Amino acid sequence: MNDAIPKIRLRGLCKSFGTKLVLDGIDLDIAPGTSMVVIGGSGSGKSVLLKCILGLIEPDTGTIEIDGVDLLHQDRRGRDETRSRIGMLFQNGALFDSLPVWENVAFGLLAQNRCTRAEAHAKASEVLAQVGLAPNVGDMSPSELSGGMQKRVGLARAIAAQPDILFFDEPTTGLDPIMGAVIDGLIVDCVKRLGSTAVAITHDMASARRIGDRAAMLFKGRIVWQGPATDLMHTGNPMVDQFTHGEREGPIQMELRK
Amino acid sequence: MNGLLDAMALIGRTLFGACLAAGRLVLFAISGISHVVRPPFYGRMFLRAFIEIGYFSLPVVALTAVFTGMVLALQSSTGLSRFSADSAVASLVVLSVTRELGPVLAGLMVAGRVGAAIAAEIGTMRVTDQIDALSTLSTNPMKYLVAPRLLAGLIALPLLVVVADILGVLGGFIIATVKLGFNSELYLANTLNFIQTDDVVSGLAKAAVFGVLITLMGCYQGYNSKGGAQGVGAATTSAVVAASVLILAFDYVLTELFFAR
Numbered sequence: 001m002n003d004a005i006p007k008i009r010l011r012g013l014c015k016s017f018g019t020k021l022v023l024d025g026i027d028l029d030i031a032p033g034t035s036m037v038v039i040g041g042s043g044s045g046k047s048v049l050l051k052c053i054l055g056l057i058e059p060d061t062g063t064i065e066i067d068g069v070d071l072l073h074q075d076r077r078g079r080d081e082t083r084s085r086i087g088m089l090f091q092n093g094a095l096f097d098s099l100p101v102w103e104n105v106a107f108g109l110l111a112q113n114r115c116t117r118a119e120a121h122a123k124a125s126e127v128l129a130q131v132g133l134a135p136n137v138g139d140m141s142p143s144e145l146s147g148g149m150q151k152r153v154g155l156a157r158a159i160a161a162q163p164d165i166l167f168f169d170e171p172t173t174g175l176d177p178i179m180g181a182v183i184d185g186l187i188v189d190c191v192k193r194l195g196s197t198a199v200a201i202t203h204d205m206a207s208a209r210r211i212g213d214r215a216a217m218l219f220k221g222r223i224v225w226q227g228p229a230t231d232l233m234h235t236g237n238p239m240v241d242q243f244t245h246g247e248r249e250g251p252i253q254m255e256l257r258k
Numbered sequence: 259m260n261g262l263l264d265a266m267a268l269i270g271r272t273l274f275g276a277c278l279a280a281g282r283l284v285l286f287a288i289s290g291i292s293h294v295v296r297p298p299f300y301g302r303m304f305l306r307a308f309i310e311i312g313y314f315s316l317p318v319v320a321l322t323a324v325f326t327g328m329v330l331a332l333q334s335s336t337g338l339s340r341f342s343a344d345s346a347v348a349s350l351v352v353l354s355v356t357r358e359l360g361p362v363l364a365g366l367m368v369a370g371r372v373g374a375a376i377a378a379e380i381g382t383m384r385v386t387d388q389i390d391a392l393s394t395l396s397t398n399p400m401k402y403l404v405a406p407r408l409l410a411g412l413i414a415l416p417l418l419v420v421v422a423d424i425l426g427v428l429g430g431f432i433i434a435t436v437k438l439g440f441n442s443e444l445y446l447a448n449t450l451n452f453i454q455t456d457d458v459v460s461g462l463a464k465a466a467v468f469g470v471l472i473t474l475m476g477c478y479q480g481y482n483s484k485g486g487a488q489g490v491g492a493a494t495t496s497a498v499v500a501a502s503v504l505i506l507a508f509d510y511v512l513t514e515l516f517f518a519r
């Protein structure tokens with residue numbers, strides 16, 4: 001694969017809901033085999049950005065290229081094929097509550113007819129173990145799990161089919177610090193071992209530095225800063241510094257309403 | 259002048275909105291039905307929907323049918339005995355049940371039970387991103403969620419109506435023989451004399467259409483619900499109301515088609 005072609009390339013991506021402009025011309029390149037951390041205030045459009053790339057939300061204008069192929073102008077089959085290479089952890093888990101946990105995890109494998117049900121069950125237990133869940137969790141229903149456990153099942157489901165691209169929408173929110181670090185390690189591992197490209201949204205700066213090679217900050221629908229994740233705490237950009245240090249005073253004014 | 263323009267604009271917008279909604283529903287239906295006949299097929303989902311619609315609706319449909327048959331026998335006997343046409347009771351019961359009341363009442367009961375459940379389930383999946391999650395896992399949600407339910411409705415409703423027909427006639431038979439003192443052999447002979455294949459078949463055809471309507475409205479409303487728990491609640495209500503109205507409207511259209519020759 002040519003390293004000069006970014007894995008994901010966004011140009012001028014815009015999306016508004018009604019009169020509300022959520023994405024206002026996003027330009028972003030993500031190199032193959034790297035992981036990009038996206039930070040930004042609540043409601044700044046991070047989840048919408050991922051959903052646009054996944055094709056769950058149609059952007060108004062702009063281009064989305066994966067491996068140099070323009071997704072929005074591809075035929076349907078090609079799009080579906082490209083998208084089946086992306087694994088996604090949704091912010092709220094989005095587990096199928098009518099299926100047991102193991103079937104959730106193995107869903108992608110079964111849908112692609114890559115293995116029998118017995119094999120899928122075994123594979124699911126294996127992936128569940130990787131995210132620190134006991135094998136008996138596999139036979140429970142998602143509604144019987146705690147929020148953090150659901151998050152880990154969501155993570156297991158996203159990585160089970162070993163996709164080429166991984167999206168994580170707040171992978172460690174709601175986990176205790178140790179489990180958070182384990183999950184971060186797992187994400188790093190996936191990226192390094194499988195050679196996947198990852199995009200992770202997070203509010204946790206420690207986790208951002210652990211998983212990210214690069215970081216970008218989204219503010220009011222635009223990328224206001226991007227650079228190496230190690231620089232996150234001292235970027236020299238007043239907006240990013242205010243955000244990463246969690247200061248009340250600064251260029252970003254929170255709109256608080258009573 | 260301005261008021262008039264405003265009123266016209268409002269009417270225009272309402273009409274436009276209604277056409278748009280109808281168009282969307284038709285497109286949704288076409289897409290859903292086209293997925294019924296194209297692989298991959300989700301047998302498990304079909305089976306689940308079939309059991310939910312067919313098997314678990316049996317008690318409700320059965321009770322409705324028995325009582326309807328009983329009421330029909332009672333009502334017609336009090337109305338008809340004045341003309342000493344007691345034998346007409348048997349024919350009236352069997353014709354009303356097979357042609358009209360079996361399919362329509364079963365349809366309405368199932369709409370309340372199943373239409374609501376489908377809309378609530380798919381609606382919850384929508385607002386919790388589960389439908390989005392399906393498409394990221396190489397699964398077309400129309401194929402996985404909608405098509406199996408449409409097919410299950412199409413097959414399960416006629417089967418339910420067969421049961422409803424039998425029990426409706428049985429209800430009438432019980433009242434006629436036990437309470438009204440009809441001769442049971444004569445009543446049965448009359449019933450069998452009057453019933454024709456057309457009556458039963460037309461009733462079952464109606465049922466199949468109703469089955470699709472019920473599941474279609476449940477899926478459509480659920481699939482397009484937004485705005486959390488409240489949105490799902492609204493979708494559930496709309497699904498039941500729309501399915502019930504459509505059942506009665508299509509009942510008229512189909513009756514016209516079958517019998518107005």
Ligand SMILES: Nc1ncnc2c1ncn2[C@@H]1O[C@H](COP(=O)(O)OP(=O)(O)OP(=O)(O)O)[C@@H](O)[C@H]1O
Binds near residue numbers: 017043044046047
């Ligand atoms: N389907 C939708 N319809 C209308 N508005 C939407 C929709 N999805 C998102 N939005 C709006 O887009 C904005 C960005 O939402 P998004 O979920 O991307 O935020 P976020 O950056 O992920 O925030 P958080 O960190 O809290 O998850 C929000 O203001 C939200 O109201």
Ligand SMILES: [Mg+2]
Binds near residue numbers: 048169
């Ligand atoms: Mg979000």
